[in-house]
Amino acid sequence: MRKIVLIATIMTLLVAFQVAALPTGLVGWWQLDQNAEDSSDNNFDGTLIGTENYEERAGFGYAHLFDGATYFQIPRDPLLEPQNIISVEAWVKRDGSPGAYKHIVAKGSIGCGSSSYAFYTGGSGGLSFYVTTAGYKLSPSVAPAAIWDNEWHHIAGTYDGAYVRLYVDGVEVGTGTSATGNIVYPVEDLYFGRFNEMCGGYNYFQYSGYLDDVRIWNIALTADQLAYYDQDFDWVFGDDDKCAGTVVDVPDENLGVNRHVWYGGDYFTTLVPAKKGTFIEEASPFSMADTLGCSCEQILQKLKDEFGAQMVGHWNFGCSKSVMDDFVLDMSDGVFDGLYLLDTVTVPSNQNIASAVEVIMPDQTYILEASGTYQYATWAGIPVADAKCSWRGTADPLGYINQWLSGDLLPSPYTNYLEIKVNGGVVDWGVPSGTCNADNIYKMEITGVDHLDFNIYDGGATGDNSGSITVKIFAQV
Template identity: 25%
Template sequence: NAGYINCSLWTNETSWSEKEGNISVITNNSINTIAETFTTDGTYLWNVKCVNSGSLSAFSTSNWTINIDSTAPTYSDNSTNTTLVGSSTLFVLKWEDATNLSGYIFSFDNGTGSFTNDSFVEFSGILNWSNVTKTVNNTVGSTIQWKVWSNDTFGHLAVSNTYSYITIGVEHFEITLSTPLNNTFVKNEYVYTNFTVIGTESTYNCWVYVKGLKNNLNSSTQNNTETSILVNVSIGENSWYVNCTVNEISNTSETRIIIFDISTEIEFISPTENNGTTIGTTYTYINTTITDDLNTTAFIDWNYSLVGLWRFDNSTDFLDHSSYSNDGTNNGSTYNSFGKFGGGRDFDGVDDSINCGNDSSLNFGSSSFTIESWIKSDTIQDGKILYKGNGTIDFINGVEYTLYGDGSDSISFYIWDGTNDAWADTSTTVFDGNWHHIVGVFDGTNVSIYLDGNLEDTMDATSVGNIDTSNNDLIIGSTNTYTLGNLWNGTLDEVRLWNRALSEEEINASYNTRFYRLENNFTGLSDGTYKYTAYVQDLAGNINNTETRTLIIDITPPQIIIYSPENITYYDIIQVDLNVSADETIDTWWYSLNSGTNTTFSPNVTINIIDGQNNITVYANDTVGNENSITVFFYIGNTSFTFEYASGLNKLTFDATGYSGTFAAINQNSTTPAINITNIGNINIDINMSVNTSIESCITFYISEDNTLDTGSDYNITNSNHTVLTNIIENASVSLWSWAVFDSCTSGNLYSYALYYDSFAS
């Protein structure tokens, strides 16, 4: 009808909706075109909606169907039912298409190497079979090849793989081994061998031979069917093959090798310290024994110094097996079941790498560290085995440490602080397609590189300062720029990173414990607690380890305190208590009095001493033999002097106004006045004092009108056994009289006494 001004396309491609295509000017009774792009193959409905100038709209009276098909047919399930020479053989493929198949062409060389195409055969539907029967030639051992071409109704063309098989004669058969592959390592003595017999008979009598001897039998092996036979292998290399017999005709497969490697045993042996031992030296020797007939790699994780261990032992193993969990993120590398020890990782040299992050444990600054890895490559290259830094090795960018191919047939170990660098290179061929063990060591002074256990190069590195890589990820197989030419091309296994310099003994054991014992003398140790574990891995990937042991280093001697005797003068004693302690557990105590004989003791003891100057030296050692001593000096004054009031009751006499006579005695410790005295004249104090003649020049007697004993009247004693009579003139203002004995030879010790009286007779 006339009058329509706009038409639009509607489809159900995702949901029933209007599409972007439309026509704004419509020609009546003529073909009008709207274009639409479909993004997905399939069958869809479509319609057109038109609107006239009066805003009235209408759809077509029915929906239309369209098939979108942009892909070629696919195939599967190829088979041939026989390979006998001169036989009629059926060749079959299953074909599928999203919309509709058109047909196929069968192509066949019949063992000549030159293909001939059959005529086009039509078939239809979304699924069909190409079935062709051919008579194969009569030449035994011919390689018969065939393939099929097919297209759909839209003209999309596909071709199958080229399939092939070998023709056999009457009663001739072939034995094909599948698994295990040659030189496979196994961890169990029982192994399934898998093979297929292809011949003209339905069943065969098949033996698996191991080391040339019959091992196990399947007497009804089916033709053209994979068969499994369980065999028993012994430790080490086991050659094996399959021999089958039918109608007194036999045939033998190729020979392969199975390597049975049991879990390797490792243990600590003498002179390794027992767990929990405390020693008083700055070194300890660790020794191990490993039980394995084949090559193994082994190491000691001393005090958690292993900061990265990437074993790559299975298809998803990018884990760090050290204590630090510096796990990797894979970027393209592929699993290789034939690593050096178990599995490994293949890197293509184009875009493969593993990023292990930027944990602080991977930044060594100016401290020692070690990189090691097993490598296998036949390509001379600049690829990086391990890299941490902020640029390529161009002496312009930042800082870095790396182990890498140097562009010639060698490997380099390189460090750079941004200003100064150092490196060491291997001198032996490494890119020969064989496994090699590479170790780079920085010991704080030199950089060194080892190849297969041998030191190949050393360079002074004292000019290199702080290698601060704290802002950069650690990359295995590339630099952090991932630029072509810096990526490793080959296989890596057992990549390890240490925060210390490995010794030559450790490097040799890591290379091959079959020839080198795992042992090491750890030196330069300070006080502290250390933990260590030894690990071993065999060629099959079996891993074992010792228990974790703890070692305590104690080189600090015990600190001794003498509480008694003190550095003073003692009187009226003939023994002292020796009272001591220490800040740790003591194994043995002993002392020497006045530089005499050493005497062992257990705190605390009583010791007989002599008059005069004495000294005691106390010794102690702890449980690991650290020894210390301390000396105290003291003086014994037993015969310096004796001091008492004069004998008799009349210790004090008084001349008093209006009274004279003897009063009752006053005890030296008494606080009770003897008599009420209102006016005292003279006070006589009788004091008996005996002084040893050897020190009488040291003794002074003081008397004072107050309690300041270093002033006032004094009386110096010049000989022994004196009776001192002191006449004191009364001073009415004085209520306290004091006297004292002063011994100037023994640090000025004072022995004082006082007499009080009350002038008011209260």
């Protein structure tokens, strides 16, 4: 569902959200995310009449494509009939005008003359908003080429008891049309995609094209309130948008020349959604709240500008998920540790090779962190508890067998019940942290490689290790 997208478009790794409050007065909200349910508190659910044709809309869930015969019907309710103040919003898209007098959102009908309020295409095939009070009051119109250009546009119509206005993408069209009095409401339903009367054989003036996210308010939204529909459409409102006017998606080529690549040269594909809206507890004078509405690349630049050399490594790595994940952690705990988890590899026993998926930059330092248990309980006299502590470099629990088990790989007094090799070579994993009763953790640095393969060699005679060892790969900057 797109409900969260309205509030903040953000990857799942971010831990909390903050948004500017929507104005009060929302009486109906139909997201058209594969149904006609009302997402306001009033439950004005509608019914689809005709062919269902929902299509995905990137970043916004789904939209409905009307075919000129399909429509939605929402039962009448007094809350959908504000008297002398109203706002109606929607998103529309179509390649070319749908034709003259087509009704997109229309409340009831007063004979063949007009609806109580409606978006419609008028005689030019463009777009207008109107209300019917003592007479028919039409907002200034937008030309067909400016609205029906195969791009998504946000439209809003308002009536405040003095003027009828139309906004497209947050910008008012003209200066409004003078109007007074209460809106006239016959006892009829609300429709999306058609007028409510078949007049003169015009087939209800039915709309063909895309429609999404219809809302009705019992207030007149102001130009400032509608400014949250700025050109970047990131749902970060007004002054809260610290990077207003930027596009929603950041193309691959703008993600930093030194970012990680897959083995073979293709770009790192786990990219962060480009827009965010997040707030976490401040750990410094600069917080993630200062990046509301910014793209990943802009967040990198803001952090680099604020923290200087501490952020150079973040910048060089570009917009990978792991780097953004670390930003959030660093900003929350105030510790810029420069370790970015890139991959976790589970290494099977008995010389089976496991490879890291993420690619390595040869001039970059990496930290490998191995942990797990070694189960070699078939060896007579070696308790399982000891075996779990002895997968690499610990003292021989039964000292008299160290030469047999270690062979040529390690000198006495070490055992080598099994050895994790990196890229086919024996490496020094150093001294483990932790205790013998816990899964030991070994760390090592590695650089100058363009890939990582791991495999386990049993040191024992029978080669039947059944342990499980995991290697985490961190970039160090």
